[in-house]
Amino acid sequence: MRLSLPTSIFQLALIGFLLATLPLSIALVNTFVQIDRLSAQMQLAVSDSAQAVEASRTIMAQVLNMERSTGQYLVLRDPAVLQRYEDQRGQLGKAIVLLESLPSGESLLDRLSQLREQEQVLYDKLREVVGTPEPQVQDEPPRLAEQHNLTRLVRPIPFEVAQMVAQRSDVITRQMEQMQGLLLLQALGLIPLALILAVVFSVLISRPLRRLGAAIHRLGAGEFSTPVKVSGPQDVRELSEHLDWLRKRLSELDEQKQTFLHHVSHELKTPLTAIREGTELLCDEVVGTLNPEQTEVAIILRESGLQLQAQVEALLNFNAALAQEKPQQQEIIMLDTLLPEIIDKHRLAMRARKITVQTDLQAVSLCGEHDQIRTLLDN
Known part of the structure; x- marks a missing residue:
């Protein structure tokens, strides 16, 4: 498909304006997209950090409550205590699932997996104790506490969560620095490109206009031998043809x-x-x-x-x-000397018409061509 050239100065100026603003528009849109993406990542990081901290607190609290409920159940054999343990166990499982769904390190995921396994073993043994006579389980609380010390297992979790939050913060900081560098390179590349396009189209617009002005100046100076031919948009070419027709007529x-x-x-x-x-x-x-x-x-x-x-x-x-x-040679002409010569030349004609001229001239001079000034005064 063949592209059509601009048919007028207005179209050329409009195209130049659009092309000059296009790099700036691209830079603006790209900046908006990058900032929006970084803002979404920051919001997600803040949300994940808050959920991770809350989940770690829930795990710590529920593990302490579960160990306490375990000891109470083994002593009291109260079904309500066992039910409370199961409720606490359910909240612990939700907190573990939530923490595992967040971006975490391998050490934290391994610790959560161990916590789930240890808690499952503890729960299975509690279910075995339910059907055992009370005298056989008098020593179970201390022995279960020694074998399944969940508190010691979950104690490093808050520190690992804090480390995870710090790592996410470092990632966001690096992304911000990368985005700043990208935007700087974008500005260094696109802004000069916009200026170059503006200069190019300014030249494309002003050059035919200057040529038209030079052609009009030549016509005004009486130079009719040089043809008027200016390339450019259609309206400029038409005006050039009209000026050439005027040159021929003149x-x-x-x-x-x-x-x-x-x-x-x-x-x-x-x-x-x-x-x-x-x-x-x-x-x-x-x-x-x-x-x-x-x-x-x-x-x-x-x-x-x-x-x-x-x-x-x-x-x-x-x-x-x-x-x-x-132009002819310019010189200083004394009018008080030139006028008497011209008047003396017309002496006979003035005497025939009975015209008398009285001169009271002062020393006045002007710069011009002598013959033209003399002809002007003589007429």
């Missing part, structure tokens, strides 16, 4: 503008040259002598023709300056 418009300007300059220069030649002939009085008024008009026509030619050339130069890829 290139066509720029070519049309250049063609138009060249055509206009050619169309203007032809009649302008004829006008200048005619005014020069008038000024040189080739066609006849001119009176002062006619001479002044001829001079005005000649100056106007020169001014018109200068404006056409300035327009072409200004358009060429805009089309240049490199």
